[in-house]
Amino acid sequence: MSNEVKENGVSRRTVLKGAAVGGAGLLGGGTLLSSCGSDEATGPVKFTARTNDETGLKIAQALADAYTAETGIEVTMQGSGDTNAFQDGISQYLQGTPDDAFQWMAGFRTNFRADQGLLVDLSENISNLGDQMPAGFVSGATNPTDGKQYIIPTTWYPWGLHYRKSTMQEIGLDPEGLYNWDDFMKLLEGTKKKGLIGYALGDKGGWEAMGTFSILNTRLNGYNYHIDLLNGRAQWTDQKTVDVFKRFEMLIPYMNKNVLDISWDGMRDLLLQKKCGAIMMGSWWANDFKAQSQADYDDLWIVPFPEINPEFGRDSIDAPVDGMCAATNGTNPEGGAAFAEWCGSENGMLAAQAAGDTSLYANSRLDSSGYDAFNKQKLAVIGEAKNVMNFLDRDCRNDFAGPIVGVQIQNFLKNPADLNKILEETQAAWDALPPLS
């Protein structure tokens, strides 16, 4: 009960603050009225799916319907619209009148909002799930500030080299036998000779190429150096960092010429249309291959990024965890928390799977025997790594990842010869960041 009072207090302050700064707080109007009388966890639940595409919305609607069928609680699902815009506006969204539950990402992006009191503490819901939620995911979802969990992990996916088996067969290459950098260069050369793009990249969104940067850094300098670099304990001007970009530059001749004109969906489409050899990407869009046709889905494969430095082998991987959060300012935060918990449970996972979701699930009851071949391969790719990262923009502070690192990687792709200046600027920008409160 005292918890409830505190939640209301937060929303009241939020409204006042919104009025004081103007524009951003406009959404706050209804909060005071709506945050009263939400004691019962049985009322209707509103849920925002962090997706804008057909497959994602279909899966989200299936989750809502299955929950209603099981509990009798009405769930209203809406898509977030453009996902980049949703991510950008998340703090404002959560201070206004958000839906009770929403799909979100573990790591800094959750913990930071939890520290601001915008997310419901889901520790109890996680413990309700008991052994369904493996310890690794619980610790991945734990906010280091207070040791509580604010997100129910649902799915995750590895970042790796994706390719089509049929394309590689035509070229006469076998990426599964690919282990080190030289093999990789041969593969890129082979694809290029065939008239295809070797290493397709689209970085219009400013984050897609972070995947390539992170994997190159961990392969060359190891996981610890990468995390240190992202958190200010290593320098961007170090020779080690310079070497990472030098490797990156070696890939440019094999890339498409319009890297800064296409986004992640352009990369996916290039692979779907058999126009490229490989893309370095997380596999969340495999659902779209399945939606196109089962044959396309069966043709899709993933292998780990090759080894560069034998000292580190292939011991690190970006494998971001997605999940469900509940918003403190929702009309029915308890209902949102209960729905989030259900989405992470066995029944929730089965409902998503039935609707065509090809993700890897956090829930331990869905053991790997139920996975298709591609999912088993994804698990194997993750399993090879010792260090699991959450992706660059969730592994470091948000005012550094997007506006600085993302922009500087774009600047590098624009003109690789500017590298030294770019790295000096990046270090200066880190040094100028305000203390993280």
Place this chain on the structure above:
Amino acid sequence: MTTTATKVKTRRRRAFTRKDILTLSLFIGVPTFLHVFWVWIPAISTIGLSFTFWNGVKLSDIKWAGLANYNTVFTASPQFYDALQNNTYWLLWFTSIATPLGVLLAYQVDRAIRGHKIYESVYYIPVVLSLAVIGIIWRFMLGPAGLVQVLLGHPGIEDAIPIFGNYSINTYVILGIASWRHIGYIMLLYLAGLKSVDPSLREAAAIDGATEWQTFRKIVLPAMAPVNTIIIVITVIESLRAFDLIYIIYGTSTGWPILGMLVFVNIYGQAASMLGAAYAVILFLLSIIPIVFYLRTVFREDIK
């Protein structure tokens, strides 16, 4: 009865009646309150916040930062000078190309050259669209697999010609798209002004043997002085406040940075910090000069 009426009459001469006061306070007070509440308080708060560190959520987290944010903007921002440069390009392009072109079109349409009605509609159509809609249209036309790409023989994503991400041409492409609308806007404003110029002035000039150019320079331009000022100020403001077109085409990744986008990214986005407020204050200072100029002209006209 009559005495009270005269009383009221004399009182009305000296001071406002209660009704007048009520009316005045409603008509002046309410807009003033709204203006102060929605414009001045946020603006002054922004100026204040630009001297603080804050992530935009809890008021208790605000910390005094002195000039740290400004120091970051001027010395440690990878994009500030690029953005300033792009806004300057925008301003130069608009003042030297787009606006004069709009004036020229207005002049030609006003002279009723053949087919002027068609030109008028064709150039005016983009003005009814917001810059956001214009951004969507041109993104689809010029982006990978867009109509222009198909017409140029590059229908696939794999061989799409880099346009928005091509830094040797994207400045011209963006400015071209913005001009597409701006030219029509200026044309319409100027046309309205030209209609109010007494045709007998031009006739007299023609009788005296003035050439077309002399008539324009010596007769039309001076007669249009107030409109000219407004057009100059509008051009400057449009160039500085540019945002929507860029946001639609590039999103927040700022592929073509401008000041308005830096404000947005650093104050609203996931990266909320008061660095955005500092950018906003800089943009405000850059804009306030033409705005003051504009308002002075408008009010001087009203007094006349």
